[in-house]
Amino acid sequence: MAIKNLLALLVLVSVLGVSVAHKGRLDLNYYKHRCPDAEAIVRRVTIQYxxxxxxxxxxxxxxxxHDCFVRGCDGSILLKSPNNDAERNAVPNLSxxxxxxxxxAKSALEKKCPGVVSCTDVLSxxxxxxxxxxxxxxxxxxxGRRDGRISRLADANSLPSPFAGIAALKQNFFAKGLNTKDLVVLSGGHTIGISNCGLINSRIYNFTGRGDFDPAMNPSYVRTLKKRCKPTDFRSAVEMDPGSVKKFDSHYFNIVAQKKGLFTSDSTLLDDPETKSYIETQVSTGGSSFAKDFSxxxxxxxxxxxxxxxxxxxxRRCAFPN
Incomplete structure (x- = not known):
């Protein structure tokens, strides 16, 4: 899509979105008077990168x-610490x-309307x-979100783990006011994700300590992963949605249905009736509702x-409290 056409689309959908009602104290027109070009500025910078x-x-x-799952959507993931003990220093966030x-984007906003737009809104x-x-x-x-002042490494323990089973994942999501459907839908974001061999090493080489692989995985997929990830390779990149990593689509659910989910947290979506049913529906309908559900x-x-x-x-600066 040409950049000019993309800009036109984004402006159009922004206008159409004004009719949507929302809870909280957030507003689609929050910066209309104090920084009317806020969204356009963020959009332009994002497109550039x-x-x-x-x-x-x-x-x-x-x-x-990751920001929203730790202390809520408050921009705390953006904060730096002189002691390297902020959220961004936690192991799940190092990548x-x-x-x-x-x-x-924040720098461009500060030049146009200083002290108005939060870093949390910018990230969103x-x-x-x-x-x-x-x-x-x-x-x-x-x-209309405000920025938090606190960022603690230990708080990142609340992030859903790639090694978690369905019960733990549901508990993670429920604690944030999100339901089982949100869990499986947002997992679909892995359609454009990549990871590394280190996070799947034990799953394909030594799952129970006996030199075996996770039986929840498709054996042919394990063989493919072993070609990519040698036993001592913990750094090479691995696609989370093989064959479709550059395209945002519902293909991820086809992969999971074939028992080719990269993480336990992907495979375990087949262990719950509701998440399994959603996956099967997306596979059978070609992902007909996924875009709307994801939105x-x-x-x-x-x-x-x-x-x-x-x-x-x-x-004023996203990495530091005022």
């Missing part, structure tokens, strides 16, 4: 998810990237616009434990 490096779309989507996109918009750049689904992003779940995610009103602050 993601059009050059499309893999940033998955990275920025993941960053937004996060794309901070420069958020920082660039960047994640959405990045997905749209690669022709993924659009969702409305009501605005709906992302809208819900953006409301998780938000700070509004006089809570928190509007950071």
């Amino acid at each position: 993601v059009s050059r490096k499309p893999s940033l779309a998955a990275a920025l989507l993941r960053m937004h998810f 996060l990237r794309g901070y420069e996109v958020v920082d660039a 918009l960047v994640a959405r616009d990045a997905v749209v750049v690669i022709n993924g689904p659009w969702w409305p992003v009501p605005l 709906d779940s992302m809208l819900k995610l953006g409301f998780v434990e938000i700070l509004t009103g006089n809570q928190g602050e509007i950071r």
Whole structure:
């Protein structure tokens, strides 16, 4: 899609989205008077970065998810610590990237309307616009979130684990006000994700300590992974949705249905009647409802434990509290 046409599409859907009603104290027109060009500025910066490096779309989507699952959507994932004990220093977050996109968008906003737009709102918009750049689904992003001042490494323990079974994952999501459908739908974001051999090493080489692989995995898929990941290779990249990693579509559910989910957290979606049924429906219908479902779940995610009103602050720089 040409950049000019993409900009036109984003403007159009932004206008159409104004009719959507929202809870909380967020508003689609929150910056209309104080920074009317806020969304356009973020959009322009995001397009500049993601059009050059499309893999940033998955990275920025993941960053937004990780932010909202720890202390809520408050931008705490963006904070740095002189002692390296902030959220971004936790093991699950060490592979996060794309901070420069958020920082660039925030810097552009500060020049236009200083002290107005929160870093949390910037991250929320960047994640959405990045997905749209690669022709993924659009969702409305009501605005007005405030930035948190606290970021603790230990709090990242609340992130859903790639090694978790269905019961633990459901508990993670329920704790954030998200349901079982949100769990399976948002897992579909793995359609554009990549990981590394280190996170699947034990799953394909020594699952129970006896030199075996996880029986929940398709044996042919395990053989393919072993060709990619040698026993001592913990760094090579692995696609989460083989054959479709550059395209945001429902192909991920076909992979999971074939028992080719990369992580336990992918495979275990077949262990629950509701998540399994959703996967089977997407496979049989060619993902007919996935784009809308993903948009709906992302809208819900953006409301998780938000700070509004006089809570928190509007950071001048996203990596540091004022």
